[in-house]
Structure formats: structure tokens, C-alpha cells
Amino acid sequence: AQKVTQAQTEISVVEKEDVTLDCVYETRDTTYYLFWYKQPPSGELVFLIRRNSFDEQNEISGRYSWNFQKSTSSFNFTITASQVVDSAVYFCALKSAGAQKLVFGQGTRLTINP
Amino acid sequence: KAGVTQTPRYLIKTRGQQVTLSCSPISGHRSVSWYQQTPGQGLQFLFEYFSETQRNKGNFPGRFSGRQFSNSRSEMNVSTLELGDSALYLCASSLRGQVETQYFGPGTRLLVL
Numbered sequence: 001a002q003k004v005t006q007a008q009t010e011i012s013v014v015e016k017e018d019v020t021l022d023c024v025y026e027t028r029d030t031t032y033y034l035f036w037y038k039q040p041p042s043g044e045l046v047f048l049i050r051r052n053s054f055d056e057q058n059e060i061s062g063r064y065s066w067n068f069q070k071s072t073s074s075f076n077f078t079i080t081a082s083q084v085v086d087s088a089v090y091f092c093a094l095k096s097a098g099a100q101k102l103v104f105g106q107g108t109r110l111t112i113n114p
Numbered sequence: 115k116a117g118v119t120q121t122p123r124y125l126i127k128t129r130g131q132q133v134t135l136s137c138s139p140i141s142g143h144r145s146v147s148w149y150q151q152t153p154g155q156g157l158q159f160l161f162e163y164f165s166e167t168q169r170n171k172g173n174f175p176g177r178f179s180g181r182q183f184s185n186s187r188s189e190m191n192v193s194t195l196e197l198g199d200s201a202l203y204l205c206a207s208s209l210r211g212q213v214e215t216q217y218f219g220p221g222t223r224l225l226v227l
Contacts, residue, residue, distance in 0.1 A: 035215070043202055045218035091157065100147055100170045100211045104157040 002027045004094050006105035013082055014113050021077045021108045023092030029053075031097035034068065034075045039089040039107070051075060082112045116141065118207050118219030126225045132193040135222045139186050139207030145169075146188040147216060148180060151202040160203075163188050164211050192224075200226045 003026040013019050025034065036048040049059060051068050059066050063083075067076045079086055089109045093102045119138045127133050139146050147170075148160040159172040163182035180190045186207075192199055202223050206216035 033213070037218070042220060043204075043223065044220040045204060045206075047215055047217055050215050093157075097213060100145065100162040100208075100216075101159040101172065102147075102149070102157075102206075102216060103159075106156050 002029075002094055002096065002103045004092050004103055004105035006090075006092055006108050008108045009106070010109045010111070012111040012113060015084055016081050018078060018080050019082050019110065019112075021079075021090050021092075021110065023075045023077065023105060025073050025075065025092070025094045027073075027094060027096065029096045033095045033097070035093040035095070035102065036066065036075075036077050037091045037093065039091060041088075045091065048077075079110075084112050084114055086110060087112045118205055118217055120203075120205050120219040120222050122222060123220065124223050124225075126227065127195050128227050129195055129197060131195050132191065133195060133224060135190045135203055135205075135224075137188045137190070137205030137207075137219060139188070139205075140217055143207035143209055143217075144186050145208045145211030145214075146182060146186065147206045147208075147211075148188070148190050149204045149206065150174075151204060151221070152198075152200070157204070160190070162211060169211065195226045197226050200224060 005024045032053045034051045037045040063080045065078045089107045091107045092105045145164045147162040162170040166182045182188045202221045204221045206218045208214040208216045
């Protein structure tokens with residue numbers, strides 16, 4: 001069975017601090033995809049990044065960076081120099097190749113205080 | 115390109131009633147998936163439609179059903195509503211499903227009284 005664990009339920013930091021959101025996954029598939037989505041108070045899930053299981057390169061996009069490590073089954077997300085607009089719930093998700101279903105973690109509520 | 119749209123955005127129903135939610139995917143996307151989000155269970159997959167056929171189904175009772183039209187628009191129906199059906203229902207679209215990224219709509223917030 002597939003499972004995604006986001007152990008941090010809530011994180012609160014002061015603006016401009018760096019913050020890392022943890023994601024650990026379980027799957028028996030050799031080909032799979034990992035995602036991060038952001039959910040602001042409006043409710044819509046905003047796509048941030050997708051990673052294929054065969055591509056372990058880390059990625060940076062502006063203040064956002066992602067660290068994918070197959071050896072520890074982790075796909076962590078770091079926000080550098082956080083801003084108040086980063087406040088949201090962040091979800092990590094897993095999908096098998098050939099399946100449509102996304103398996104989500106429970107989410108991490110991130111609050112950036114001014 | 116316009117994103118995924120869902121109507122209505124908010125809905126209040128009473129137990130025993132039925133409800134229909136609508137989702138219009140991104141233009142050109144043929145796969146539509148539905149998810150239920152509740153505080154207790156989190157985000158759970160309901161079903162996926164592709165080319166007017168249900169291709170995948172989650173672990174929900176038969177009261178939850180859906181369909182897809184030839185223009186890829188999808189509807190989801192919940193019959194005999196229960197209090198526990200109160201949730202945010204999210205629709206997501208992708209080009210063909212399977213490997214592409216799913217893009218989500220704003221959701222329909224359903225409250226069952």
C-alpha cells in the first residue's frame with residue numbers, strides 16, 4: 001500500500017526565516033511520481049512541483065527548493081527567506097505510474113508571522 | 115488558458131437530499147478526477163473519468179457517482195446525503211491522466227445539515 005507521511009502538523013516561523021517541510025513516502029512501485037501542492041485559505045490546491053522516481057536531481061525555483069532522496073524515501077521542501085504570502089497548508093502527494101489516484105499526506109499548516 | 119472551474123462554490127443541503135457538483139477541466143484536458151477533503155480523513159480520491167468512462171474508483175459508497183460528457187466536463191452526484199458528506203470537493207484535470215500532473219479547481223464546499 002502507498003502512504004505519505006507529513007509528520008509536521010503545524011509550523012510557525014517569523015518572516016525571512018528558512019523553513020523545511022518534511023515528506024516521507026512508502027511505495028513498492030519502481031516508477032512513481034511525487035508532488036507538492038499549496039492550499040491557501042481559498043481552498044484551491046496549487047501545483048508547485050512534480051518529481052519522477054528516476055530523477056533524483058534536486059530542484060530550485062526562486063525561494064523554493066526540493067530535496068528528493070530515494071535512499072530515505074523523502075521529498076522535503078524548503079522555503080528560503082519566508083514571506084507572509086507563503087502561509088498556507090502544504091501537501092505532499094504520491095502517484096504510481098499507470099494510476100490516476102494521488103495519495104496525499106495529511107498536510108503541514110505553515111504560518112509565517114510578520 | 116483558463117483553469118479548472120467548479121460550480122457551485124458553496125452549497126448547503128439537508129440530510130437525505132441529493133446534490134450534483136460540476137467541473138469544467140482545463141481546455142484540452144480529457145481526464146477529470148474528484149477528491150473529497152475533510153478535516154478527519156484528509157484528501158481522498160473518489161474517482162477518475164476519461165473519455166466519458168470511469169477509469170478508476172476510490173473506496174467510497176455507491177451513493178457517490180459521477181459522469182463525464184463528450185466535452186470532458188464532469189459532474190459528481192451524491193445521493194441520500196449524510197452529515198459526514200460535509201466536505202470540500204475538489205476536481206482535478208490532466209491531459210490524459212496516468213502520468214501527467216493534475217491541476218485542481220477551487221472546490222465546492224458542501225455543508226450537510
